Amino acid sequence: MVTEGQQIEPFRVNVPDDDLEDLRQRLARARWPSPAPEPGWAQGTDLGYLRELVDYWLEGFDWRAQERRLNQLGQFLTKIDGQRIHFVHARSRHADALPVVLSHGWPGSVVEFLDVFGPLTDPRDPADAFHVVAPSLPGYGFSGPVSEPGWHPRRMADAFTALMDRLGYSRYGVQGGDWGSLVSQNMADLAPDRVAGLHLNFVTVPRPSGERDQELDSEERASVERLAAFQATGAGYSAIQGTKPQTLGYALDDSPIGLAAWIVEKFRAWSDCGGDVERSFTKDQLLTNVTLYWLTRTATSSARLYYEMRTAGRAALPRARIDVPTGVANYPGEITRPPRRWVEHRYRVTHWVDQPRGGHFAAMEVPNRFVDDLRAFFRTVRADPPS
16 A cells, blocks of 8 residues: 555656757857867867767757656655665566666666667567666755755665565566665665565776785786776866765756766766777767757766765765676776676686776677676576575
């Protein structure tokens, strides 16, 4: 029985025309910075590429077409712990499908999953079918800004666990990348009796105590060096969002080209695109995600998650080693690719695949590989656990 305050309401995207006209006018009146002294992306988003993208935003991009695509999915709103939660609930026609929660991160959104809803819910083999639940993180997209402090990944995990209870799912899988990885890990920690399996396409773990560089093979050493380089030259966004998200937000929520520059630079840097972002994503994919942030005015509130994580510290992390069966998809374009034995200190890894292509936004960049890996891992945990 659903009590008052636990209602689930259908939701459709229907952005007012005035909001789209305001966006168009802002893009048309954009004040551009001077070019960087050196060409390309070395100092941030390339001016030439961003001008090209904005021209397409003005003349070629069709938000209404993206709305129609979103509205073909089952979308809903509910309130949990005082917070509005938007989610896609794509049910399979196969009654025995396994429910799975897909959790996105920053600077992504539920649109990352647009190309995987169909294959996951309606596979050739009914034994691979899923009922997919994809929430917008509190502070992101149609979940809207949070109304109080304290919305860190563990609190989000608690809310998503409550959402699955509300939907009537007693056993399900969880999957995540970026912040969604940490949310999913916390779900496995909070409800190990309900989580059939944990699948991650992004995982960070510390070096095990006592392990030395001499014990790393050449591939592992390259991964450690890659992470060190990222922390030295690519993590400035995290420091800003983790300390002064409100200051940054005045720029991002007022300037669509500023927002696009801030987000698209990450899609390029964190994908397996060889420096050409459109080898991995189309302009329509990039702009659907950026426009969603713009129209929902969640650039600031989404960035605030970094501040909440820094403030919460260990309170936002799982309390113990994760003993739920865990699958890891290790994509070559990912920010961090720790050695498997490091991960096994914190998780019961039962499935590990070094993927040949893809990066941080795997469901959008390489949807077929993402789907195949989910199917392969969850085949191993679909049956009820032995009593």
